[in-house]
Amino acid sequence: MRDGFIRAAAATPKIKVADPVHNREVVCSIIEEYERKGVELLVFPELCLSGYTCNDLFLQEVLLEQVREELENLVEFTKGKKMxxxxxxxxxxxxxLYNVAAAVCDGELLGLVTKTNMPNYSEFYELRHFTPGMETPVMTDWQDTQVPMGTNLLFSCRENPKLTVAAEICEDVWVPCPPSIRHALAGATVIVNCSASDEVVGKDSYRRELICGQSARLICGYVYANAGEGESTQDLVxxxxxxxxxxxxxxxxxxxxxxxxxxxDLDLERLNAERRRTTTYPAADRSGYQTIRFSLASSEKEQQETGKLLRYIDNRPFVPHNEQERSRRCEEIFTIQAMGLKKRLEHTGCSHVVLGISGxxxxxxxxxxxxxxxxxxxIPRNQIHAITxxxxxxxxxxxxNACQMTRKLGASLKEIDIKVSVTRHFEDIGHDISVHDVTYENGQARERTQILMDIANQVGGMVIGTGDMSELALGWATYNGDHMSMYGVNVSVPKTLVRHLVRYYADACGEEELKAVLLDVLDTPVSPELLPPENGVISQKTEDLVGPYELHDFFLYYVLRFGFKPSRIYRMALQAFEGEYDRETIFKWLNVFYRRFFAQQFKRSCLPDGPKVGSVAVSPRGDLRMPSDAARRIWMENLERIQ
Structure with missing residues (x-):
């Protein structure tokens, strides 16, 4: 286990019905194989040591004795295995007779989880052989001692209590109130299911939706292992x-x-973070449960040898990769943004807006x-006052591009060259215009904001903010300059998503000339254009100064959505951006992200209103109530330890 990830596996051995010796041998061979692959939680099907389809052979003493002996052999086989x-x-x-799932670790039988719900309809006749399991654990004889047996058993890892496992068996998850619900409410973060669900037409789709839905409802990992080849096909497959x-x-x-x-690889830290932030998810109540500790301790070398994470890490977490889903998401976001502005216009009685248009x-x-x-x-679009x-x-x-786009959209366009006024301002404050420092840059941004505010007063309208969430996270905005407006429509849209929203509009607008302009905007380097161009070309590229926005959006997502540690985000970024950025580049910009994120909170603390569109936002009235003078020391120290 490393960085809160646990490698889990669900296995279907090819068994022989009523042959526990063969079945145990196959189970052990799978354990041996997947131990080498770093698996720490391995789940086998229901009744796999005997076979689910034994029917009345379950009443034969010789079968029950042999199954018990093979369980002893299985437990012995796991000695020294951290699984x-x-x-x-x-x-x-x-x-x-009870239908149970044995929990085994490192040469020890930890407990026997009983099946609670016995199907006795259609093709199932389990009540013919088995007794519904007890919820409250009892002690049952095992070798020269006793082990707990019952449904309400929790298996908690000593090294990482965030790994708390509970089990249910097949039918248990198909009932109206599955045991996994109370397991999760008792603190289980991973549910395992030893199952023998036969196949009929269409059942696989329902099974898939059932398992995924249960994991969503309970905010947990769910490992479902189903019986397969080798079971009797007398009546079922x-x-x-x-x-x-x-x-x-x-x-x-x-x-x-x-x-x-x-x-x-299940992400225990992500599950824990999601439960922690969801205030409607109740605190764990373990009354009526017995907790059994186990150990998965392994050396750092063994952890490193597991290699890459066995899960997809999206390097664009704000942007759906499926084109159809991305288009649907873009349309939804456009609507949320427009509805937010619509309400504000209705409330204030404004029929004019003013915004700076830069191209x-x-x-x-x-x-x-x-x-x-x-x-x-x-309202006529000509009452949108776009000021270049x-x-x-x-x-x-x-x-x-700014001029053509404004005209194509039917908005009013006004040009105000601010070179003279900014030059005069520099003279007034005694700033050398040849010194291209922060005063030189911010003076232009604040002059533009003043003009927009004054024109808004003239027309009886409001200034629309244009800055996006990525810029606000990094503080890449001039305080009381482009940082300020009367309503910020882009305030919770990350830069990587802004690009796709504009492209979506270009593809959907049905106007070729407007589309051509929008595509050229997309092809233009991101820049505040506050420094003189070189040979007519943009000289100041934002991503050269603060870093690639695709990296910063990745960092932002995992910092705010889940509260992950810098070292963990770094490891995830290495895998997500493999082949795009090297280790040194990722480390450099992650360092920059934390430095700027903490230093620039004062700008976010006084943001104008604006609509939230996704699960991550930086509004001081909503998702990010962060002190402007918080120390970043422990975050930076955690980051330094990975070098």
Missing amino acids: LVFAGLPWEHEGK FSGHNIIAENGTRLAESGRFVPETVMA GLDSTLALLVAARAFDMLN MPCFGTTDRTYQ
Whole structure:
């Protein structure tokens, strides 16, 4: 276990019905194979040591004795193996037969989890042989001692209590109130299911939705191991349909009708963070439960040898990769932004808005949102006042794009060259105009904001902010300059998503000339254009100064959404951006991210209003209530330890 990830596997051995010796041998061979692959939690199907389809052979003493002997052999085999194993078998206790899942780790039988819900309908006749399991644990004889037996058992890892495992068996998850619900409410973060679910037409889709849905509802990992080839086909066929899910996401799924083992790395820290932030998820109540400790301690060398994480890490977490889903998401976000502005216009009685149009991505998106909001209100678009304010850094490319786009959208365009006024301002404060420092840059931004505010007063309108969430996270905005507005429509849209929103509009607008302008905006380097161009080309590229936005958006997502440590985000970024950025580059910009994120909170503490569109936002009134003078020391020290 490393960085809060646990490698889990669901296995379907090819068994022989009523041959516990063969079945145990196959189970042990799988344990041996997947120990080498770093698996720490391995789940086998229901009654796999005997076979689920033994029917009345379950009443034969010789079968029950041999199963018990093979369980002893299995437990002995796991000595020295840092792996928690669940395997199904029939178990006799006080004259009754129970369907149980044995929890085994490092040469010890930890407990026997009983099946609670016995299907006795259609093709199932389990009550003919088995007694419904007790919820409250009892002690059952095992070798020269006793072990706990019952449904309400929790298996908690000594090294990382965030790994707390509980089990249910097959039908248990199909009932209206599965045991896994109370398991999770008692603190289980991973549910395992030893199952023998036969295959009929269409059942696999329902099974998949059931397991993924249960993992989402309970905010847990779910490892589902199903019986397969080798079970009797006298009346039924079992497909070995194995599934590993996490909080609604399917991490791994086997093919059907072949004995197969699937693996995935469950993210315990992510699950814990999600439960922690969801205030409607109750605190763990373990009353009525017995907790059993186990150990998965391994050396740092063994942890390193597990290699890459067996899970997909999205390097663009804000942007859906599926084109259809991305288009749907873009349309939804546009609507949220426009509805937010629409409400503000209605409330204030404004029928005019003012915004600075630069020919860059953010102001383009703000103008598109304003146009949609005005259409919703049936207000003429010419009451959108787009102001272009060229100065020392403005290039002809961005200027022309700003003008053409405004005209194509039917908004009013006004040009105010601010070179003279900014030059006079520098003279007034005694600043040498040849010194291109922060005063030189911010003086232009604040002059533009003053103009926008004054024009808004003239027309009885409001200034629309154009800055995006990525810029606010990094503090890449001039305080009381472009940082300020009367309503910020892009305030919770990350830069990587801004690009796709503009592209979506370009593809959907149906106007070729407007589309051509928007595509050229997309092709223009991101820049505040506050420094003079070189040979007419943009000289000041934002990503050269603060780093690639795709990296910063990745960092931002995992810092705010889950509160992960810098060292963990670094490890995830190495895998997510493999082949795009090297280790040194990722470390450099992660360092910059934390430094700027902490230092620039004062700008976020006084943000204008703006609509939240996704699960991450930086509004001081909503998602990020952070002190402006918080120390970043422990974050930086954690980051330094990985070098």
